[in-house]
Amino acid sequence: MKLSDLPSHEEVLAAHLDADPEYRREWERTALARAVAVKVIAYRAEHGLSQTALAMRLGMSQPAVARLESGEHNPAFPMLLRISNALGVELAIDIAPTGQEPRLIGQRARRNALESFQGNGCAVVVAAS
Helix, strand or coil: CCCCCCCHHHHHHHHHHHCCCHHHHHHCHHHHHHHHHHHHHHHHHHCCCCHHHHHHHCCCCCHHHHHHHHHCCCCCCHHHHHHHHHHHCCCCEEEEECCCCCCCCCHHHHHHHEEEEECCCCCEEEECC
């Protein structure tokens, strides 16, 4: 089998989301967590920091950074404030009722959004700079 014959990540994910409602619910529930994890991991890599060094900047423990980077647990609002302040990262979260397009975050930011999803009765866009 050639590599080009294998399904892409997006195709595998779409199949799981379509086939398993529980998987879809969990995927939607942790969308914000994954978006924040991607930004935190990227920041740490760009700045050559270990989890311990990043933990010191954030005023938290290394295991707490590992938990944040796992993308499995949605961060509380105070944690988002801490990340923004300590790392100089701008985070924007736009939430609108299902069927309505989030409009507070501009088109350009939406194209570069960390995460965009529909779930729990809402459409959500998470952007960061």
